Amino acid sequence: MLYHSERLYNYYSALQKLTDNSGTRRLPSRYKEFVRMKLEYAHLKSLKRAGRIHDPSGVSGTKCGELTVVCPACPDPEVNLLRDWESAPSERCFLYTLFITLDACFQLKRRMVSSVEKDPSLGIDLGYFVEVEPFRQYLLSVTDQKEMSTCSSLAALDYANSKFSHGYATTGVCLGVCARQEFIQPNSAANLQVRERYANMDYTFASLMRHHGRNLSVVVSYDIVCQWSKSLLQRVKTLPPLVRLDLVSTMVRFAVLKLHIHSHTKHFQHNYSLYYLPGVGCTDGKGIEWPWVNIVMGPGAHTETLNDHWGHWNWQKTVGLGEPYASYETSA
Template structure:
């Protein structure tokens, strides 16, 4: 319910005679805003502080997660020197993400509408943040590793008419508490500069000795130079990170949209102490806050920040009162899962007893030093198609140096490669035909014509070379009865493997041509298996979620 609807109800309950009462809507909004701010101060006990409300520090009104590690609050003395098997107890998980629903139009200004408590709870301090962003130009660091929406928004053009295009936020990924000074406005997409400031702002409130797991859906791009960028922040936020205490990973659902290399390097499953955290806790507060997006979109900057702070404070309070039930449920699940996993682990260990010591050493070395070979990474054996071509071309050059005469400017390897490329073009054309069945537009039909025209041009060149390298194929094609409505994608190419064995030898076919084709096809199969495995990995997670 919006404030206006609530006010109208109060107005009708007060006087429903139809006579127009005095308009108290604006005073009601100011009163509600002041009431929210006073309650934030009251809940933080600022009335009992010697410095009073004016002495409130940045982020001091935020409600902290009571079960995340906080030295001198819920951690024992000397936790930094805990045994390796107990260090997982003192790990902080931070989730970062951006939401593009929380926009704000070009309405009002900081001078006309300052926040009553901006910077005192969840939103970052406005003035230093604004001054910092003035010094940051467009960043060119983002690449196309991930197919997720964050990269599409990286340099978005959907910012016209908006002073704010969204927010970037940090939460504790296990319990989903919004962090003190952990929210910053976005001006143009999900730039690294905004995330850097919010990340550094969160770290100011955390003990530097605590180990941290940082989750972000584009961490494979953002974390590459994050340490260098944090060192260049203004003095208020500048900090020096000890890399050994940080692990940068991608949440478990989002990682399926990344390349295999990212899935291996930034998987949460391979991080000691991560447990069964899915890392997607940052997504859940967005569903809760989305309801006020339409109201805050037309608010001034101060009113918007005050409203968001109030809602996130209530969100953190709901999480606080729900923690006992949540932790008990997770404990019961962990006990049940421990029995299953322990039994499976023991059976697997017995069956692979000879390899266990080697595997264990590899895992321990990798966990101690991330630069060591990753034991979880699947290896690819054999040469790639490009490497095979290069090898065959080198062999042909050696034969020419030895006195062998080349029958054509195009080498045998080049001829077979052209045939395989044409075969791939036919597959793509057939796929386009299937996709465009049933209501294709004129532009798509024209595109299909261009594909067929291009294929026909290349096929003519291939037939010329085929007359030199495969005369038996040309003879077979000449005797073939051509269907009257045969399309380019249906034309047989007659590569060496398509000929009978007695026609794959001289004089019907150049010797060794079938072997070249076989070698190139094996390389193609290896590459196809890698792509297939990647697609299966991508599909696996949705199948697990949907059951």
């Protein structure tokens, strides 16, 4: 798996050494071409895996978020639910709950190198990232959001607000995964600018919800959910129609990941604990902490590399689902 820029460089260096291990010959550098070739290859592979060749509209007809590996276990009325699921008695409603967990990763900075013109993405919105232009326009329309925390022992926001950002085009990435199976959600990733503004996470959350059934109830976990959820309903009204529609009609409950719950005040611990929320089972929400990867590259390569990495992550999750579910079956 050559998703990591460092591994890509090591692989290239190994090829150079195989060509001349003495270091006495001056070999022409083909590293740029090699990186471009790798990104194109990954993109073509994802088109192939999505079966675009069998669609008469071909590559140009690929829809947003279509080049992703979707979770086969999350409730989807058109795929894996009974026809009358909406009339299920309340004690069985937990079966039709979608668990989403959100987070921002500040390690995923991208240095101010290259440009979109020099290094365009091959299909940024076809995979795990949100559509660039509507997202950019939305951020321009958002005035500074007052993010004063009322949860005294919570440092995440203040830390995020004061995060060092000089020399970086992107200061991190925010992302949504399904909390039970840990699949990266289609169109659920967005590049952060300077800090973890609510606007980024509002957009990311609404964007990923487009890909889910409208009447499902949803549990959203996020480390600063006690603050983020406070005026979320007002804020989603300002989102562009592209992502706004599905969210308003959705029934949403909020929780803090178990990993982070003790950093909140007692009041918020009681109100947002996954231990106390009915119908959540043993969900911990910590799956969002795993799928991060460190990279330093141009904007197109950054997107393509993460898309490739997350596609591989979701595929590994898909092939790994069978065994634990079989063991649940036998132990039930």
